[in-house]
Amino acid sequence: MSFTIAIIGRPNVGKSTLFNRLVGQKLALVDDEPGVTRDRREGEARLGDLEFKVIDTAGLDEGARGSLTARMQEQTEAAIASADALMFVIDARAGLTPNDRSFADFARRASKPVVLVANKSEGKHGEAGAMEAWALGLGEPVHVSAEHGEGLSDLYDSLRVLMPEPVEEPEQFDDDEVIDSGEELSKRPIRVAIVGRPNAGKSTLINHLLGEERLLTSEEAGTTRDSISVEISWQGREFRVFDTAGLRRRSRIERKLEKLSVADALRAVRFAEVVVLMMDAQNRFEEQDLRIADLIEREGRALVIAVNKWDLMEGKSNVVALRADADHLLPQVKGAPVVAVSGLTGEGIDRLMAAIEQAWAVWNRRVPTAALNRWFEQAVDTNPPPAVSGRRLKLNYVTQTKARPPSFVVFCSRADAVPESYLRYLVNSLRAFFDLPGTPVRITLREKANPFAHKRKRSS
Template sequence: MSFTIAIIGRPNVGKSTLFNRLVGQKLALVDDMPGVTRDRREGEARLHDLSFTIIDTAGLDEGPKGSLTARMQEQTETAIALADALFFVIDARIGLTPADRAFADFARRADKPVLLLANKSEGKHGELGAMESYALGLGDPIQISAEHGEGMGELYDAVSKLVPPTEDEDDEREETDEERAARPIRVAIVGRPNAGKSTLINHLLGEERLLTSPEAGTTRDSIAVEIEHKGRSFRVFDTAGLRRRSRIEEKLEKLSVADALRAVRFAEVVVLMMDSQNRFEEQDLRIADLIEREGRALVIAVNKWDLMDAQPGQISALRRDADHWLPQVAGVPIVAVSGLMGEGIDRLMQAIVEAYAVWNRRVPTAALNRWFEGAIANNPPPAVSGRRLKLNYITQTKARPPSFVLFCSRADAIPQSYLRYLTNSMRETFELPGTPVRITLREKANPFAHKRKRPN
């Protein structure tokens, strides 16, 4: 019997949009008006290589017995009874509402695994709303955007722990460190057309598994292959070349590009391939920025190195160019390779493993506090309009990528330049080269705000 997940939450938080994305087609009606969904709707969902039954439900709401609202609620309760697990969805842009808190208790009483999904998390306001959802007591929120497809990689990681494997195994047994290390690292190979992505993967496989051609655009679908390299497993996705949007005219290429972007979102490490003779062009920088915004670990592979004239200092020049053009991922690993000749392959695979480890890194709280105090002492935050900005403390909320919440006063007044200073200092202190580092500002609640001022 298929594993079943029910999507629940108050009206208009994006449940049907998420349902449509998981089933891969627009089966459920979607509108800005709350309450469009009334009956529960089932579909066969696919999240990367996971398959399960998904149930879209009406928004949880209360109504008189026998009313339409009450019958919609009964349909939702039936869906919860049929489900093996629940997706509890909130609107991160709005933040927590009293209805969210009430229905969180409803979800807990179901006595089933619950994944808390903070939908509409794109942008600054979404980040803050997602942080508020910790108050529901349903565990770490998974920040997603069902409309734009963001956060699907994190959702995949969480669902993969719930959906039982195809083989008969003990589902209750927790994954050991050895099993986690043996799990394939998901790697997407991306770049401009004709950068040599398929040639590189063929060399890793030792066979002509993927079509290659001097003509750009040979690869259309995102093809996944399993690779073993020095005892470590990798699941590598070859993708279509990414050109500037203005140059994409054919519908088929648009679909191919969408598939490539989907592979980036499901990946853990993304290898950006550049042509050694045309490196760090505008489109390369755009792709690198997309990878950083998606929160994936990044490795740069400069391909066709065998065509370069051997000169001293070329690798050092690559390092300087990378730090100059991509300051948002300072220290990103960069490797010179030749997919055709097999040069630099071992260094590239080692860089992928190391980037994956950095992407998963958690900083010890004591060390984080010591760094934070020193960073503020060495460079205090600037005063704004004559008022001092107070930074209270910082904590790491999650890894993959390393993400932190900084509690402070007047979050909107802290300059971006000071956040860049903290980010770069953190990279250097805790050895976080190349991986995206997220710092979200959150104002600390004023304990005296509720008290009235005394009359004069």
């Protein structure tokens, strides 16, 4: 069992910067604005030969009962309850504040080992503020600079004392590795990103899947900032689900923090295998929804469309109409699963998870070579490529180069002369023939080497 450490402290003391330093990646959003972190984020940390789980938390702050601030503190308290030890972080440049003293008492009441970290200790001002930390009664402060990587050896010494033994290294997978064994592939969690416009109900849906209030939700748009990943087991299948910030039109994004949140959401899309595009049932298939769907297709990810808040629809609009709207407005991912759900009541959740599994299976599919050749001959005979500038185009043969998404190469006589419309015909025909609904299909053209080219050069 891995050793877990929760990083706690008041807002804007550098907890997320320290978290990123320990996990070795810029996973948590960092900004000068206080209160950037809202949901708790977990990561696998390494410091020397020490390996442990670390939890980044929202800044400890006081708020009215039921308010967003109060619920952020509840998330922090949940992280403290699940941790084996705490890292209490203060800002050495600012010195001790009344909030630091108040929350130091809070950390003591947790009855868990506490490592006091005086962050931003570089320079004379930092050293003076770090010395004040002795007054908290939590032992000797560890002087660090998370931004510059200073003092990590002292932090190692403090953490090493707490750990009975180093944790064994977990098995790592290369994201770009293509695993041919179906058995090995089925054991890996399916990576799923939930994306959509702000206030579409993404966090509410994930909370229902988890059966707990793991992610903060609010009627206020833009509650989620970081892309938070959670592990979900559904009917014996493992999923790694990423909650993301709402994606607004680029022209409306002005604040730096929102730009960081959007960039984090786009990284989650690129890391995912299946992307669930969540729409509000009362405002579905708006222009921004179509833009997001197009982005998912261009990134080559399997797409599932979830129409959320279906419980609010009077008379329950016809689901068949949703299917027709999706195929009409999103022809580039024709056949993508469309599921009516309610993240609040759980309606349609089983259908959504089944659709995710199905989309993932199609995304990983390899087409048998013999069947592929039969389709190609039939498709070309039914609709031959048009002549360009009076010269006939010759398509020789096709082969599948990879899956994830299904990608094919067509060898032909003049690749640059094949019209885009004919490529779309081949994609749609292939998608229908091999039952590849919704998943992006890539067909590229490559010219076959001309065996007589050297003779022409010699004669000239």
